[in-house]
Structures are given as structure tokens and as C-alpha cells.
Amino acid sequence: xxxxxxxxPIILFAxxxxxxxxxxxxxxxxxxxDLVPSVMINKPAPEFDLPSLLAxxxxxxxxxxxxxxxxxxxxASWCVPCRAEHPLLAALKNKGVVLAGIAYKNKRVEAVxxxxxxxxxxxxxxxxxxxxxxxxxxxxxxPETYVVDKQGIIRFKQTGPLTPEIVADELxxxxxxxxx
Amino acid sequence: MIPELGHFALILAFCVTLVQSVLPMIGxxxxxxxxxxxxxxxxxxxxxxxxxxxxxxxxxxxxSDFSVLNVAENSHTSKPLxxxxxxxxxxxxxxxxxxxxxLAFYGMTVATxxxxxxxxxRARTLSVQGMISCGFLAFILFTSNPFLRLNPAPLxxxxxxxxxxxxxxxxxxxxxxxxxxxxxxxxxFAIAGLIEGRVDAAWARHVRPWALLAWSFLTLGIAMGxxxxxxxxxxxxxxxxxxxxxxxxxxxxxxxxxxxxxxVTEKRGSLKSWTVLLAIIAFSLSLLGTFLxxxxxxxxVHSFASDPARGVFILLLLTLAIGGSLIxxxxxxxxxxxxxxxAPISREGALLINNLFLxxxxxxxxxxxxxxxxxxxxxxxxxxxxxxxxxxxxxPLMVPTIAVMAIGPMLQSKRGDLPVALGRLxxxxxxxxxxxxxxxxxTGEATGPLWAAGxxxxxxxxxxxxxxxxxxxxxLFRIAFTDxxxxxxxxxxxxxxxxxxxxxxxxxxxxxxxxTAWKTEKIQTMHVNDTVDVAGYALxxxxxxxxxxxxxxxxRRATFxxxxxxxxxxxxxxxxxxxxxxxxxxxxxxxxxxFLGDLYVVIGDDDGKGGYVTRLYYNPLVxxxxxxxxxxxxxxxxxxxxxx
Numbered sequence: 001x002x003x004x005x006x007x008x009p010i011i012l013f014a015x016x017x018x019x020x021x022x023x024x025x026x027x028x029x030x031x032x033x034d035l036v037p038s039v040m041i042n043k044p045a046p047e048f049d050l051p052s053l054l055a056x057x058x059x060x061x062x063x064x065x066x067x068x069x070x071x072x073x074x075x076a077s078w079c080v081p082c083r084a085e086h087p088l089l090a091a092l093k094n095k096g097v098v099l100a101g102i103a104y105k106n107k108r109v110e111a112v113x114x115x116x117x118x119x120x121x122x123x124x125x126x127x128x129x130x131x132x133x134x135x136x137x138x139x140x141x142x143p144e145t146y147v148v149d150k151q152g153i154i155r156f157k158q159t160g161p162l163t164p165e166i167v168a169d170e171l172x173x174x175x176x177x178x179x180x
Numbered sequence: 181m182i183p184e185l186g187h188f189a190l191i192l193a194f195c196v197t198l199v200q201s202v203l204p205m206i207g208x209x210x211x212x213x214x215x216x217x218x219x220x221x222x223x224x225x226x227x228x229x230x231x232x233x234x235x236x237x238x239x240x241x242x243x244s245d246f247s248v249l250n251v252a253e254n255s256h257t258s259k260p261l262x263x264x265x266x267x268x269x270x271x272x273x274x275x276x277x278x279x280x281x282x283l284a285f286y287g288m289t290v291a292t293x294x295x296x297x298x299x300x301x302r303a304r305t306l307s308v309q310g311m312i313s314c315g316f317l318a319f320i321l322f323t324s325n326p327f328l329r330l331n332p333a334p335l336x337x338x339x340x341x342x343x344x345x346x347x348x349x350x351x352x353x354x355x356x357x358x359x360x361x362x363x364x365x366x367x368x369f370a371i372a373g374l375i376e377g378r379v380d381a382a383w384a385r386h387v388r389p390w391a392l393l394a395w396s397f398l399t400l401g402i403a404m405g406x407x408x409x410x411x412x413x414x415x416x417x418x419x420x421x422x423x424x425x426x427x428x429x430x431x432x433x434x435x436x437x438x439x440x441x442x443x444v445t446e447k448r449g450s451l452k453s454w455t456v457l458l459a460i461i462a463f464s465l466s467l468l469g470t471f472l473x474x475x476x477x478x479x480x481v482h483s484f485a486s487d488p489a490r491g492v493f494i495l496l497l498l499t500l501a502i503g504g505s506l507i508x509x510x511x512x513x514x515x516x517x518x519x520x521x522x523a524p525i526s527r528e529g530a531l532l533i534n535n536l537f538l539x540x541x542x543x544x545x546x547x548x549x550x551x552x553x554x555x556x557x558x559x560x561x562x563x564x565x566x567x568x569x570x571x572x573x574x575x576p577l578m579v580p581t582i583a584v585m586a587i588g589p590m591l592q593s594k595r596g597d598l599p600v601a602l603g604r605l606x607x608x609x610x611x612x613x614x615x616x617x618x619x620x621x622x623t624g625e626a627t628g629p630l631w632a633a634g635x636x637x638x639x640x641x642x643x644x645x646x647x648x649x650x651x652x653x654x655x656l657f658r659i660a661f662t663d664x665x666x667x668x669x670x671x672x673x674x675x676x677x678x679x680x681x682x683x684x685x686x687x688x689x690x691x692x693x694x695x696t697a698w699k700t701e702k703i704q705t706m707h708v709n710d711t712v713d714v715a716g717y718a719l720x721x722x723x724x725x726x727x728x729x730x731x732x733x734x735x736r737r738a739t740f741x742x743x744x745x746x747x748x749x750x751x752x753x754x755x756x757x758x759x760x761x762x763x764x765x766x767x768x769x770x771x772x773x774x775f776l777g778d779l780y781v782v783i784g785d786d787d788g789k790g791g792y793v794t795r796l797y798y799n800p801l802v803x804x805x806x807x808x809x810x811x812x813x814x815x816x817x818x819x820x821x822x823x824x
């Protein structure tokens with residue numbers, strides 16, 4: 001009996017180590033244990049009405065989301081990863097995707113200047129100067145991209161910049177499915 | 181050339197550790213003094229070689245040699261010199277090199293300062309230490325080599341995360357590593373003792389200096405890390421129950437239990453197998469922490485770039501090191517016979533109770549840290565338990581621990597008399613009651629929660645109890661003052677060390693209670709010349725300069741004037757910085773302290789209409805947390821410096 005007590009530590013450790021090992025195998029298979037899924041997925045997009053950023057393009061409100069599949073992209077001129085993903089957005093527009101941009105906590109002048117320099121791929125473009133709408137969407141930081149379906153329900157969220165792989169493997173197939 | 185030299189030195193060090201882990205062990209089993217004594221030069225050579233490698237990496241950083249991948253990924257020419265040097269350990273590969281550097285440092289101290297150690301114990305200890313080094317050097321050489329070249333070399337590097345560009349990085353990681361890597365030597369002593377089958381009072385006396393050294397550094401390292409988080413993260417918090425913090429806190433809890441249990445082994449020759457187990461656990465938790473942080477199984481604000489391949493390697497190391505030592509424990513520990521028994525109510529009994537509380541606490545922190553993984557594994561959703569869990573389970577465990585901390589030292593060794601001990605603590609009890617009552621009357625429920633009074637009372641109990649214990653040795657006010665003074669002079673230093681460390685704990689509790697219960701926080705948009713009142717201070721936003729240039733950043737600097745009852749107190753200049761490379765923003769809080777509390781000011785974004793978001797805090801008693809931590813570490817050092 002006393003011997004068994006001395007075996008206890010090694011038994012507990014064996015359990016722990018097999019658990020951690022199994023965990024590592026899962027990670028190697030591509031499971032990310034701490035990726036927090038958005039609580040907003042499969043919930044209606046929040047109510048909002050944002051002014052337009054540019055004089056010649058409409059702004060964005062929750063009413064505009066009804067009836068068509070919209071990709072909403074939060075960006076800012078001060079955000080470097082946004083520069084990295086910007087060409088991908090232009091490519092999405094060329095594929096006929098309805099794209100709405102929301103400039104997050106940006107000065108109007110700077111955002112306009114940035115768009116004129118980088119190219120403006122958005123069908124609608126709005127300014128969320130205080131970041132209130134972003135909070136309602138559950139934005140952690142920029143860039144973030146959401147897909148809202150025809151009923152105005154959020155179906156997808158990308159935290160951080162889009163990558164060619166994510167666009168090809170996740171975003172485009174989802175858009176195709178939602179548009180049917 | 182220099183990186184190759186470093187790389188080569190590291191490979192040589194690896195070869196030396198092979199010799200160091202095998203030969204002395206063979207020598208010890210054959211009782212061959214000549215082979216056993218190979219351990220000492222090997223440990224010194226290993227240390228010098230790793231120091232050479234470490235120096236080579238530092239030189240590569242200082243010279244901004246971007247043909248070295250690690251330098252290109254983590255440094256930048258515009259970085260100030262201090263951060264070029266400290267940036268060496270601000271990344272995974274470099275910090276692993278620091279890890280083995282400190283491991284080899286401890287091996288070297290045993291080889292050079294351990295002249296009084298019995299040759300068998302020294303040879304085996306150094307051999308085990310060599311095995312640990314061997315494993316980690318292999319890890320560095322095969323999966324995390326800091327000396328890999330990059331061709332073509334970029335014109336400039338990627339820069340260091342701005343949060344790390346702080347003097348804190350110069351002290352916090354080395355100090356922390358001196359702490360938890362220091363437990364490696366205690367672990368090696370434990371394994372050597374198990375192999376020899378001799379864990380007794382002499383063994384405990386030999387281990388004691390290293391155990392106290394490691395514990396003091398770990399305490400100081402955690403306190404400094406907490407202080408750093410407090411002033412750089414800009415949220416006014418000092419502890420986040422983040423996996424990396426837990427990784428250093430778990431070995432601390434186990435290590436604290438160990439240094440106390442070691443005392444019983446040293447004085448009474450009992451609790452042997454328990455002491456050895458704690459030595460193994462303390463270092464195992466350090467290793468586990470290293471695994472969790474670097475394998476990608478958990479991520480946190482501190483996280484290094486993680487990689488499952490590395491995870492597999494560390495897991496293998498963990499299995500060998502911890503698994504091997506626990507099997508050794510299961511086989512050998514039952515034959516360790518305690519020389520003496522003690523009654524449940526005795527100083528030793530109290531130490532054992534505290535040991536159990538500390539271990540339960542360490543287990544709880546481990547559970548909380550792994551909880552998200554377990555929940556996910558059981559498919560119960562991806563959740564994180566966070567501070568609410570830790571606060572709920574941790575505080576009930578700590579309250580009895582603190583209560584016993586004052587009683588334990590008052591009890592007699594071997595067989596104590598509880599009523600007598602409590603009688604001696606009468607004064608402490610009334611002091612605690614008075615402090616709690618006064619706190620409650622002074623603040624009331626309107627300004628703070630009721631438990632705050634309990635926290636202050638508990639801290640007073642510990643503080644007064646510890647001082648009363650000291651007085652049992654010097655009889656102040658009971659005998660002539662000069663006699664007391666003479667007795668005080670003749671008291672061994674460990675008594676003062678314990679008094680200082682336990683008082684430090686009391687100060688820490690006051691700090692924790694005060695900062696949690698009575699914190700004031702105001703978040704608003706302010707325009708220039710607006711004034712906001714925080715906890716009796718009036719803070720006026722004097723001006724905002726949007727274009728302050730630092731060495732490698734541009735900052736928005738606000739100037740606040742703090743006044744109290746119309747009198748100038750301080751001018752405070754919080755900054756929001758945008759670094760060039762990598763272009764990340766940081767907040768640089770302005771803190772004004774008077775040691776009773778901190779005024780803590782953070783400047784945020786502008787609203788585009790001339791207003792700025794500002795966060796103003798009054799954090800009462802926060803400095804006490806860090807003072808308490810430093811007192812505890814100093815207590816450990818003081819105890820270390822004297823002989824029993």
C-alpha cells in the first residue's frame with residue numbers, strides 16, 4: 001500500500017503527459033486550441049447607420065445588408081496588415097463580390113488619402129470614427145472581415161488580415177453557397 | 181565568423197555535457213575518485229563554452245549582423261543599444277540560450293563553491309545537471325538554433341516588439357530564469373540523493389544555499405515582472421493569471437513549500453521523501469511551464485512564436501526528465517526512513533499543513549492553466565477560466581495558510597502546545613481585530629467591499645505575529661534593553677531572514693487588498709484645460725503634443741498637472757507611442773507615487789474634435805505589493821548569508 005502511494009506521482013504525470021502529447025498531435029493536424037470563435041457567428045448583424053466616407057459613394061447602415069450577400073471589411077489607414085490584405089479586396093471586387101468598407105477610428109482626411117493611394121475596392125464605404133459599430137460587431141482590432149448573408153445574419157468572421165488561402169478555401173466557397 | 185564561433189562553442193558544450201553526464205556517474209558507482217572528479221572541470225568548461233556562445237550572439241546583435249536569421253527577425257539598426265542587447269533574450273531562440281546559460285551557471289557554482297560537498301554527492305549532482313544541459317542543448321541545436329544564417333541578408337531587421345523595448349527586459353527574464361532554472365540544481369541534488377539512498381540532515385544542509393538562492397531570485401523575478409506589467413500594459417493591473425505568469429508562479433509555490441520542508445529535513449531528519457518529491461515537482465513545474473509557453477498548446481500575451489515540432493521535442497525532454505525522476509522516486513523513496521517523528525501540533529506539523537496548502541494552490545493554478553485545454557478536449561467548448569476562477573479558488577486556500585504562518589513559528593519543535601502558542605499571539609489577535617475594525621469604520625461599505633477589512637486584519641495578524649515571534653527570542657520590554665540588544669545581535673541571520681520574508685508577505689497582502697478593494701478608475705474624453713477629480717486629486721490636461729520624436733518612435737505626449745487641495749503635486753506626462761519597426765503602438769503610463777498609492781494616467785486616441793480619451797486611476801497601496809516581494813526575496817538572501 002505504501003509503495004502504491006509512491007507510484008502516485010508518476011501515474012499522474014503519465015496521464016498529464018499523454019494528454020499533452022495528444023494535444024500536440026491535434027495541433028499538428030491544424031487544430032488551434034485557443035482560437036476564439038466569434039460569438040457573433042449565426043447572429044443578426046447589429047443595428048447601425050454610418051455616414052459615408054467619400055462624397056461620391058453611399059455610406060452603410062444595417063438596412064443596406066438585407067437582400068444581398070455582403071462582405072464587410074473593417075480597416076484603417078494607420079493599420080499595416082490592412083495594406084497587406086488590400087490587393088486581395090480588389091481581387092474580390094473583380095469577382096463581383098459586394099464589398100463594404102468601414103474605416104475604423106480613422107481621421108476622414110487620412111482615410112480618404114489612403115484610399116486614393118491604395119485604390120478603393122468598396123461598393124459602399126462608411127466611417128466609424130468612434131469605433132462604436134465596431135464594438136457592436138465584436139471587432140478586436142483591424143483588419144477584420146465579416147460575411148453577412150441575405151437575411152442580414154453574420155456567417156463568417158476573419159480576425160486579422162485575409163490571406164490568399166483563406167479567400168480561396170473559405171471565403172469564396174462560402175459566398176458561392178450563400179448566393180445560391 | 182562570430183556566429184560560427186558561437187555555434188561551434190555550443191556544439192562543443194553539447195559534447196562536454198555528454199562527458200559530464202556519463203563519466204561522473206560511472207565514477208561514482210565504481211567509487212573511482214579520478215573519474216568522478218571529471219565532473220568539475222566539465223561543468224566549468226560547459227559554462228565557459230555556453231558563455232562564449234551567448235557572447236557571440238550578443239555581439240551579433242550589437243553589430244546588427246542581419247545575415248544571422250535570429251538578429252534579422254528580432255533586431256533593427258535604429259534600436260537603442262540597451263534594447264539591442266536585451267533583445268537577445270526577447271525571442272524564443274535567444275531566451276533558450278539564456279536558459280541553458282543559467283543552467284550551466286548553476287552547475288559551475290556547484291563545481292567551484294561546492295568544495296565542502298561529499299565527492300559522491302557532488303559528482304552525481306553535476307552528472308544530473310549535465311544531463312539536463314545535454315537535453316536542452318540538443319533542443320537548441322536541433323530545433324531552435326539562434327546562429328542560423330540568412331542569405332541574402334536584409335538591409336535592416338524586423339525590429340523588437342515595442343512592449344519589450346523597456347529597461348524591464350534587462351532585469352526581469354534573467355532574474356526569473358535565475359529563479360526557476362535555479363531549481364534545476366535542487367532537482368539534481370534530489371536525484372543524486374535518491375541514487376545514493378541518502379537524504380538526511382547533511383544532504384539538506386548542502387542543498388539549502390542553492391534552494392534559497394533560487395527561491396529568492398524567483399521571488400524577485402516574479403515581483404519585477406508584475407511591476408513591469410503594471411507600468412507598461414497601461415491597464416493599472418499587476419497580475420493577470422496569464423499562462424506565462426502561472427508558469428513562474430507554480431514553481432514558486434512548490435519551491436516555497438520545498439524550502440520550508442527542507443528545514444524539517446535539516447533539523448529533524450524527517451519528511452525526507454516529501455522534501456525530495458517537492459524538489460522534483462518544483463523543477464518539473466518549471467519545465468512544464470517552458471513547454472506550455474513554447475509549444476503552442478497555450479498562448480498568452482507573452483507567447484513566443486510557437487511550433488508543434490518544438491513542442492514534441494520539449495515533451496520528449498519532459499517525459500525523460502520528469503518521468504525518469506518520478507520512477508526513480510517511486511523505486512527509491514520508500515527506503516528513505518525518517519529519523520524522527522513529530523506530533524501533529526508542532527512547528528513541523530504547522531509547516532506540513534502549510535506545505536499541503538501551498539501544493540494544493542500550485543495544483544489549482546495548474547488546473548486553471550490547463551482548464552481551457554481540458555474543456556476543449558472534452559468538447560465542452562473553447563473557454564478560458566481567467567481571473568474569476570483563480571480568485572475564487574485561490575483566496576480560500578491562502579487565508580488559512582496565512583493564519584497558520586503566524587502560529588507555526590510560535591509552536592515548539594517536535595511537540596507543541598497550541599493554547600500556549602495562541603496565548604503568545606494574543607496581542608497580534610487584538611491588533612488584527614483593531615486593524616480590521618478601523619478599516620471597516622474608515623472606509624465602510626460605501627467605498628469598498630467588506631472583505632477588505634478581513635484582508636487588512638489578516639495582514640496585521642501575520643505582521644504582528646511575526647514580530648512577536650522575533651520578540652520571543654530577544655525579550656524586548658521584558659528584560660533590560662541592553663540585554664535585548666545583545667540577544668538581538670547574537671540571533672542567527674536565518675531568524676531575521678524568516679522575519680523579513682514573513683513581514684514581506686504581510687506587506688504584500690496589504691498591497692493586494694488595497695489595490696483590489698479601493699481602486700478608483702475614470703475613463704472619459706478630455707479637452708485641453710479640462711479637469712477631472714480622482715480620489716481627491718484634481719488632474720488637469722495642460723496640453724497635448726502630437727509629434728514627440730523618440731529614438732525609434734513617434735509619440736503623442738500629454739501633460740497633466742495633478743493638484744490636491746489646490747497645491748501642486750506632480751506634473752505627469754503619459755505617452756502613446758508608435759514605433760517605427762515593427763510599427764506597433766504602445767501606451768506609456770505616467771505614474772506618480774507617494775508609497776501609499778499611485779496616481780496612474782494613460783492617454784488614448786483622439787476623437788477628431790480636439791478631445792482625447794484619457795484613463796485616470798488611483799491605485800492605493802500598489803507599491804506595497806512590490807515592496808513586499810522585494811522584502812521576501814531579501815529575507816531569503818539574508819537567511820542564505822548566515823549559517824544556522
